[in-house]
Amino acid sequence: MARHSILDTLNDSLRKDTLAGISTMRFPPGQVLFSAGEHCRGLPLVLGGSIKVQMTGLSGHSIVLYRMGSDDICTLSIGCLMTGRGYRAEAIVEEETEAAIIPRGLFDRLMDQSAEFRLGIMESYGRRLDDLMLLVEEVAFHRMDERLEEWLQARAAQGQRTLTITHQELATELGTAREVISRLLKELERRGQVGLARGKIELTGLKKRSATA
Amino acid sequence: MARHSILDTLNDSLRKDTLAGISTMRFPPGQVLFSAGEHCRGLPLVLGGSIKVQMTGLSGHSIVLYRMGSDDICTLSIGCLMTGRGYRAEAIVEEETEAAIIPRGLFDRLMDQSAEFRLGIMESYGRRLDDLMLLVEEVAFHRMDERLEEWLQARAAQGQRTLTITHQELATELGTAREVISRLLKELERRGQVGLARGKIELTGLKKRSATA
DNA sequence: GACTGTTCAGTGATAAAGTCACACAGAACC
DNA sequence: GGTTCTGTGTGACTTTATCACTGAACAGTC
Structure with a gap:
């Protein structure tokens, strides 16, 4: 049963439909959730576990950009979902992870009908942007x-x-x-x-x- | 008169209300649009010109994160608007810039009533995230x-x-x-x-x- | 013009970090 | 046992960062 704080913000009717429209999945350590260039089929909600997101540059070197854990939303997927471009990074499960995928149509409907859902998505985006800005500073100067x-x-x-x-x-x-x-x-x-x-x-x-x- | 592609996506009624609710402003080179710690009063749409966004880290060093130009949306402001936290970076006008500010209430209404507006916002976010990821890689390895x-x-x-x-x-x-x-x-x-x-x-x-x- | 203060640029010395090349140790597999 | 693969250690060298300082270019004042 999916437990994610963004689902708690939905009204009863939407929550019911959402729970019916998603299926939770488990991923073992080492599993690659998505890799660079792949296209995105829906928005993953992380229910528990730990996933690292890393990218490999033209130089052939890799760097870990951030981690996702319990109650996180895969912000990167939203961009891919909206622009239709492939992922630029790859996601690798570290600790056994449980996640629910919100399919595109349902995502659109939630964005349309729930201000709270929108707020959750935007907050998540804002945090990720902040994380990356801090990372840039850290890599450049520390x-x-x-x-x-x-x-x-x-x-x-x-x-x-x-x-x-x-x-x-x-x-x-x-x-x-x-x-x-x-x-x-x-x-x-x-x-x-x-x-x-x-x-x-x-x-x-x-x-x-x-x-x- | 505000010219921004995201406004073109709105239906006549919403566009009319939006144009009535925003005012365009001009900023001369050197002007600081916002600085770290400040709070955000609305979402700026850049109509023309050039603005650089840079941050100063704990180390005291600064780095330019990205630029905004004609037809851009100040993605950073959305995060501040939603989370209520202050800006982490500062924005400095490089070339004379014209911008329109969408106040919080109007932003919420547009997010609520226009799927196209939402798409534009999310796309903008996705691009910014991509930019920052590329910057991390560049700073780390090039x-x-x-x-x-x-x-x-x-x-x-x-x-x-x-x-x-x-x-x-x-x-x-x-x-x-x-x-x-x-x-x-x-x-x-x-x-x-x-x-x-x-x-x-x-x-x-x-x-x-x-x-x- | 000369004098003064400020900003910008150049450079040597040194330390930190990245690159290249290779040796070797531990684990895994036959 | 031996072979192979992966992970670690290290010397030599290059690139980048930091510190300390010099001097040049510019603006303002007398």
Whole structure:
């Protein structure tokens, strides 16, 4: 049964029709939800799990743009839906994900008949735009060592003690080269802040960086 | 009289009301349309001219995110309008600009009553998202010398022979440091591709870069 | 004209990050 | 066991960023 906050805003009649018109699906880790160039068949609502959205540029390098999780809307799909152009990025399931797809016709009807639905869509768009603007600034101006430590700290803050991730994947997260990550991690290991093993990073003593402005 | 393609999509009655509800304004070069933190009072439609949107990060550095020109919609404003949060970026008029502001109430009514208006808004959003994704990739992975030459070539392609711009402004365009631009421009001058003077860059012999993959 | 303050540009030194090339270790498969 | 593949470590080098400073070009004042 689909649980998504944007559905809660609908009136009874619309909600009933919507629930009847969508089907929820489960996707296992590693599954590619869509890839660059593909066309979009409907608007996915993420009910739970975690999906990363990344793009590969002309240079052949990849970078993770943002993640979608519980209660998110796949903003990228809206653009594809409206303009008819293919996706520019690809979406890869990280943790087992449940999602509902709103087909085009139903989406149009919801946009037409529910101001609350429209508001939800626009808010989602606004947040995504904000995220991307912040990412641009981060990529352009922040130091790699800081970005890496912040990324690891965010994971530590979620309670994760041991990460299963390769240096290459981490490089894609931050939009840099694998060697850069390897060297920075080695340095953190020397300082006793992480433990390294093949495909694993153990978060031991990450400390807040002091005054590195 | 406001000329904007999104108004053409409206039916006679809505268009009449819309034209009555908006007022067009002119802004001179250098004028700041909005700056970071400010709140948004309506949706600007750009009728003509050129506006650059740039943000300043925690690092204190600035980067130009995109430009708005004739027939554009200020997508950033929609997010602010819907979420009530302040702008994250600032908009600066480059060439004398004419714009019409659609007030909040009218915007809501148009979203409610015109599927074509909604489509226009969503398309505009999709394009902006695409632009930003491409920018992320460019900033993360492309070489500065190539980006600079491409930027100059784009101006040359518009027919501009002499640019009035400082090295610092150009650095903000590309999200780098002024010194980097100075050095790269000097190199281009040595190769006879540009002429340099205080506050001016003359585009003489820019040639396509050959196989710099 | 000379004097002053401001903005813009040039450049050396150094540090950080990206690129290239390759060695080697651990895991997986026969 | 051996072979293959993937992931990691590292040296050498290039590009970009940062810091510190110099001097040139311009505007305003006397």
